[in-house]
Amino acid sequence: MPSIYFDHAATTSMNAEVIKAYVEAASGAPGNPSSLHAQGRAAREKVSSARDRFAGILNCEPSELVFTGSGTESDNSALFGAAHAQLKRGRKGIVTTAVEHHAVLHACRQLESQGFSLTILPVDEFGRVSLADAQAAIDDTTAVVSVMAGNNETGTLQPIAEIGEWARKHKALMHVDAVQAFGYMSLDSRELPIDLLSLSAHKINGPQGVGLLYIRKGTPFQPLLYGGTQERNRRAGTENVAGIVAFAKAAEMAYGHLQARREHTENIRGSLLKALTEQLGSNSFMINGHPDYRLPQILNLSFIGISSESMLMNLDLEGVSASGGSACTSGSLKPSHVLSAMKFSSERLSSAVRFSFGLGNTREEAEKTAKITATISARLRNR
Template identity: 75%
Template structure:
């Protein structure tokens, strides 16, 4: 049975050039970048080169980048690191949105338990935060504002530039989770009003287990991890040299061909939706957040009357990999907090399936998947 992988928002296959970069770095010897001998210096050189590459991709200074273990650590380090530092200045407000990844929401709840005042902004039916609501919530007591660039379940884009400008006026640190958006949206940190930015390699055809946190020069920040003096004392722990080298290669490839990546996944997404419409009719399903400006590689689709776990099980048996929502909760039967925050009906929420596209996918696969869904839909509806 052939396999169709439509879960790129969860994790992506590694690009063959990225694999080569990883193997080359991993085969270079047992180099600890903190060691002073030749092997250690070679490892340090690889990390420096990777940091320089990523800085060029992001439009920032290399010294502003901190390597982490992934998106979750980057989100936590940004929130706790900036909030703790800002509390020393008398700032205790945290502002975020109801549709953030749990790496942000759960961290914010922990900060609330530590005495911070948490404001969770609502979203509209397309999953978008209101700029007016954000401005009303941000004031001179706000420590950190955390709004994601593009949602990992629906793809909805957020007005991070406008909110970041307002945060800057009030000297609040602006954090953006760009884990899902990097590689699809242009990011130039030299001009964007962003103080902290989170990225993860495995979302852009890089390796799992390595991420990045951008900390703008001058941003109040305290390290989350303590130990050695790695990453300019901002993140203790021996660096993942091979992973970092591969991350830089993945980022370089993603940024160089960003327009091509966007066209590729948009073509597949649009073919998939059009074929579904042709085969089962436009009234048989709903593309959630379809009217919003969205990331191009995500289609969150609800098939009313068919629970998402039933659709996913049948898709899996037919060789199609998709998801019930966020990768970190897709194994759970809990309803999507994102779709609930959008005010969608329980039936729509309970029947949602996330299809996400990327490297290796084709329009022919999109047509085949639509045919498979049509067969499953007819069987389960009857």
């Protein structure tokens, strides 16, 4: 059975040219970038070249970039590194939002257990933070503000520029998790009032297990990992040379065709919505997320009366890969913290399905998925 992959927000397949770059980097002579011999210098040059290319994409200095092992590590490094450095300046406040990825929320909770004061900002029914709420929470005692660019479940965009400006007025450090937004929106470090930015390779058709952390020059920071002097003493551990080279290639390809990527995924999203409306009627589902301030590649829908687990299982049996609005932890199903923060009813929470799009998807796949979904819906409702 031909499969339809509509779960690009979870991970993406590696682009053929990215695989080629990875293989070429991994197939050469062994070399540790920290070694002084010829092989080590060759490996170090590959990492330096990748760093330079990222600097061009983000409009920053190469020295402001730190390669990590994942987006989660980038988030954790940013929060713990900045918070503990700011503590030395007498700042103990942490401000974040209720809809952040758990890599941020759990890190913030851990900081709270270490004595920091945590404020979690609420969101409206579209999953968007109020600038007024953020301004009320950020003051001269705030150490770090962490607000994601675009949500991984709903696609809702946050007012990071406006919040960042307010944080800067109070000398608080601004961290942005842009893991989901990277490759779909411009992230100019000189235009955005941010101090730390977290990225990940596997969301843009790069390899899994590689991340990047931007740290603005002059930002107080303490490393999360110890044991080596790599990455200018900011991230100990031998660099993943092949992964970093492939990440840079994926980023160049993504930003070289940024508008085309946006238009392509927006087209697939629109086609699925249109076909679902024709097949089911607009009253048979609800869109979760902001109608205007959103990423183009994510569509979160609630099929009221049909559990997300039932819908996902049946979609999978028909060859369609999607994700639910709830996460499975230790074998027990829990509602999505993102949708819960949007104060949805239990029926809307329990029936949410996320479709997310990317390279390789077609309008025909969207239309086929709509037909499959309509058939499943009719069958489950008739029960």
